[in-house]
Amino acid sequence: MVYTLCFVLFVIGLYGVSCKKNIVKIILGFLIIEYSINLFLILLGWRKNGVVPVIEPGSDAHMLVSASVDPLPQAMVLISIVTGLGILSLMVAIAIRLYQRYGTFDITEMNKLKH
Amino acid sequence: MDNLSLFITIPAAVAFFIPIVSRRFRWFPDVITSITTFILLLLSLMTLNHETVYRMGNWFVPYGIVFVLDGLSCMVLIIVNLIGFLVSLFSVDYIEKIYTSKLRYYSLLLLAVTGMNGTVLTGDIFNLFIFLELTLVATYALVGFGCEARNLEGAFKYLVINLIASYFILLGIALLYGKFASLNMADISRLINSTEKDVIVSFSFVLFLVGFGTKAAMVPFHGWVADAYTAAPAPVSAILAGGVIKALGIYVLMRLTYNVFGINQHISMLFIYAGTVSIMIGVLMALGQWNFRRLLAYHSISQMGYIVLALGIGTPLAILGGIFHLLNHSLFKSLLFLNAGSIEYETGTQDLKKLGHLSQKMPLTSTSSLIASLSISGIPPFNGFWSKLVIIIAAIQAGKPVFALWAVIGSILTLASFSKIQRYVFFGKGEKFNSGMIKDIIEVPALMRVSMVVLAVFCCFAGLLLLGGLNGIFGPVVNVLTDGTNLYITRILGR
Numbered sequence: 001m002v003y004t005l006c007f008v009l010f011v012i013g014l015y016g017v018s019c020k021k022n023i024v025k026i027i028l029g030f031l032i033i034e035y036s037i038n039l040f041l042i043l044l045g046w047r048k049n050g051v052v053p054v055i056e057p058g059s060d061a062h063m064l065v066s067a068s069v070d071p072l073p074q075a076m077v078l079i080s081i082v083t084g085l086g087i088l089s090l091m092v093a094i095a096i097r098l099y100q101r102y103g104t105f106d107i108t109e110m111n112k113l114k115h
Numbered sequence: 116m117d118n119l120s121l122f123i124t125i126p127a128a129v130a131f132f133i134p135i136v137s138r139r140f141r142w143f144p145d146v147i148t149s150i151t152t153f154i155l156l157l158l159s160l161m162t163l164n165h166e167t168v169y170r171m172g173n174w175f176v177p178y179g180i181v182f183v184l185d186g187l188s189c190m191v192l193i194i195v196n197l198i199g200f201l202v203s204l205f206s207v208d209y210i211e212k213i214y215t216s217k218l219r220y221y222s223l224l225l226l227a228v229t230g231m232n233g234t235v236l237t238g239d240i241f242n243l244f245i246f247l248e249l250t251l252v253a254t255y256a257l258v259g260f261g262c263e264a265r266n267l268e269g270a271f272k273y274l275v276i277n278l279i280a281s282y283f284i285l286l287g288i289a290l291l292y293g294k295f296a297s298l299n300m301a302d303i304s305r306l307i308n309s310t311e312k313d314v315i316v317s318f319s320f321v322l323f324l325v326g327f328g329t330k331a332a333m334v335p336f337h338g339w340v341a342d343a344y345t346a347a348p349a350p351v352s353a354i355l356a357g358g359v360i361k362a363l364g365i366y367v368l369m370r371l372t373y374n375v376f377g378i379n380q381h382i383s384m385l386f387i388y389a390g391t392v393s394i395m396i397g398v399l400m401a402l403g404q405w406n407f408r409r410l411l412a413y414h415s416i417s418q419m420g421y422i423v424l425a426l427g428i429g430t431p432l433a434i435l436g437g438i439f440h441l442l443n444h445s446l447f448k449s450l451l452f453l454n455a456g457s458i459e460y461e462t463g464t465q466d467l468k469k470l471g472h473l474s475q476k477m478p479l480t481s482t483s484s485l486i487a488s489l490s491i492s493g494i495p496p497f498n499g500f501w502s503k504l505v506i507i508i509a510a511i512q513a514g515k516p517v518f519a520l521w522a523v524i525g526s527i528l529t530l531a532s533f534s535k536i537q538r539y540v541f542f543g544k545g546e547k548f549n550s551g552m553i554k555d556i557i558e559v560p561a562l563m564r565v566s567m568v569v570l571a572v573f574c575c576f577a578g579l580l581l582l583g584g585l586n587g588i589f590g591p592v593v594n595v596l597t598d599g600t601n602l603y604i605t606r607i608l609g610r
Contacts, residue, residue: 010286017279026275033282037289044293073292076241080285083248087278090255094271101264112265113342 002043009036023105030091034084045070050103083106119182120167121158122192122232126151130225137218144221145207151225152200155232157365159192164591168238168607176608177302183238183607186591190438191235191366194445198357199228201566202350205453208560209350211461214260220348223260227354229254231362238607240288241298247284247363251277255361258347269346276339280329287322290315293486301607302599304375305548320376327371331364333423334393334606337416341400344412345465346510349456356415357449361441367424373596374603378429386427391518394525402532407455407465407540410532411448417525418444424522425506428513431585433575434593436505443498443577447487450570454484457559457567458540467536469552471544476556479564481541483571488537490574492530498577505581 013036016029050069055061095105102110129151137143162184165256169182183190203224210220236244255277259270292298294315295306307316329336340360344352372378372386397417404410422444425437457480458473459465474481491495493504503526510519539545558564580588594602 010282017275023271030278030282031280035589037282037285040286041289041292044289049585059544070296076292079241079245083245086252087248087255087274090252091271091274094255094259094274095269097259097262098264098271101267106301106312110264110268110271113268113345 003040003069006040006043009039012036021106022110023098025094026107027091028032030063031084031088034080038084041073041077041080045073069103117165117169118145119184119236120171122155122236123229125155125158126225126229126232130222130229133222133225134218142553144218148203148221148225149200151488152203152228153195155189155228156193156196156200159189159196162189163191166606175298177297179376180242181238181299181607182236184236185595185603185606186593187366187369187438188235190442190589190592191362192232194442195228195231195235195358195362196600197261198354198445198449199231200356201453201569202354203560205263205353205456205566206348206350206449207562208564209456210348212390212460214348220257220260223253223257224351224354225322226250227257227359231358234364235362238300239298240300241301242293243367244281244285245302247367248281250359250363254351254355258353258355259349260348261346266346266598273339273343273346276329276336280326280336281457282292283322284326287319290319290322294319299607300370301604304377305604305608307344307375308377308600316376321373323371324368327364327368328359328389329364329422331368332360332393332416332419333364333389333422334483335398337393337397340416341409341412341467344415344452345406345409349408349452352412353449353452353456356411356452357445360415360419361445363420365426365441365486367402369426369596370425371373372426374600377600381523383427383429386423387515387518388427390420390422390424391521393417393423394522395420395600398525398532399527402528402535404532405467407458407467407470407536408452409465410467410536411451411455413446414529414532415448417529418448418491420525421503421522423507423584424518428509428515428518429505430513431593431597432512433506433509435585435589436502436509438589438592439505439581440499441500442580443490444533446570446573446577447497447499448592450483450487450567450574453563453567453570454487455481457563460559460563461556466545466547467539468545469549470540471548472542472550472553473556474541476553479558480567483567484541485537486571486574488533492533494530495519496575496578498574501578501581 013029013032017026020026047069051067053068053071055064070114133144158518165184167184210217227250230246233246234243246358255270255274258273259266291303295303297303332340372382394417398411401410401413422437422440425433493500507519507522
């Protein structure tokens with residue numbers, strides 16, 4: 001059920017990217033897509049009443065494996081957030097420069113390449 | 116040559132060094148980039164006929180990140196680094212004249228090379244995504260490098276389409292991880308083939324197909340190609356056409372379909388149809404273009420169609436043709452983009468209608484572009500002829516003569532549009548041609564000439580690489596794909 005909500009969020013973001021004409025709204029759409037995937041990855045490793053995946057002296061390894069959360073998706077999400085931040089800043093920089101050149105955020109008015 | 120991490124560490128380290136050192140020494144970025152890419156080219160040539168699995172940090176195989184070197188990755192590695200070296204030679208004078216900030220340009224170029232090397236070598240699917248993003252971020256910035264309205268517009272379009280594709284890929288990776296709890300590609304392959312067909316696996320394959328199909332410029336995901344190639348500086352277009360769509364798109368598609376998911380009837384038919392449609396749509400759209408680089412960009416789509424078609428046919432002969440065409444397309448398409456760059460360097464325009472009579476003024480550019488044009492249109496004895504011939508023979512042998520016919524028609528239309536280039540740019544003149552414009556034009560500087568001549572020589576003689584056929588130099592490359600999933604799993608997991 002929660003996974004389905006992630007997909008709904010993904011599709012909302014995709015709608016924002018593909019149907020909106022304003023560059024800022026497109027960027028927001030990308031943010032929504034990114035968060036939906038990050039949420040999905042975190043939920044993959046999540047477990048109800050899960051414990052921290054650290055083996056302490058005296059703890060049973062098998063018990064730990066069956067009770068702990070999965071740490072790998074958390075690492076993946078961290079990396080994905082960092083790359084997302086890099087791309088976001090590049091996107092915003094390009095959007096600002098585009099606004100300086102065209103005087104608008106509307107992508108349908110940016111058509112100098114075809115001429 | 117066992118330490119595969121050198122392909123990542125050398126260019127990445129130099130890329131971060133350049134902005135620090137070159138504030139004091141103006142000549143530093145030119146020299147160090149050419150030297151670095153040359154070293155990378157030598158290193159990649161040393162990997163020929165080697166097969167290694169390099170474990171990062173000595174982690175055990177399914178848990179840590181592995182770098183895998185086999186015939187296919189070695190071949191793509193050589194292509195990427197060869198184009199990287201020649202492009203960095205070409206950039207020395209080109210960027211000096213047209214753009215301003217050399218050190219940023221070279222840093223980004225080396226980061227793109229790092230990302231491509233990483234994508235080709237890695238055996239871990241999430242690591243592959245990271246290297247892919249690294250290449251893409253560097254190339255987004257390179258495409259918009261001029262910061263004029265048209266550069267930024269092309270960069271933004273390129274960014275939006277490829278970012279959607281990247282997130283599709285990330286979603287596919289997340290689904291696969293949720294299903295199999297593994298990120299190692301060989302391990303995933305073992306688990307896919309030992310369990311029953313599952314809807315999640317098929318869905319993630321579709322996501323990968325869309326994602327990497329976009330990066331491979333496959334129709335119907337080709338929207339970014341023409342704009343990005345037109346907006347970028349010419350050497351960047353060359354590396355996009357010769358390296359990025361090969362390493363990020365078609366190489367990963369080959370690896371995933373043949374070595375990880377395993378190919379079946381439906382996927383082959385999908386590839387065959389997508390390839391044929393790409394060939395025809397690309398070449399038909401190219402025929403009507405009047406911008407030099409836009410025309411070349413549509414031909415990129417068309418030529419990638421041949422490779423996808425060959426992948427779909429899937430017999431050893433077809434794969435041989437596809438791989439050989441991959442190499443040839445890198446050579447002649449980069450050469451054509453460099454020619455377009457030299458013409459832009461001298462005349463300042465890309466419009467075919469404004470150009471003319473350049474064959475006397477720029478004999479070397481003219482000759483090399485003639486060689487590349489004949490090569491891409493499949494005229495013997497140049498390299499493009501041999502790879503197209505192999506693909507067409509393979510299609511007929513596999514009982515698909517209709518697709519062979521479409522490939523031949525595509526090739527003839529390619530010849531038509533390249534005779535247009537030769538006529539309007541070099542031998543005849545366009546409608547708006549102004550003879551005053553070309554009065555002071557001379558041949559381009561020496562380093563630009565060197566990279567064009569090297570590529571032209573390769574175009575003339577690369578046909579010889581086909582000697583020996585399936586037992587020749589492409590034998591190990593074809594074997595990697597035709598052996599399917601089992602050998603790939605054994606090679607990496609060791610069981």
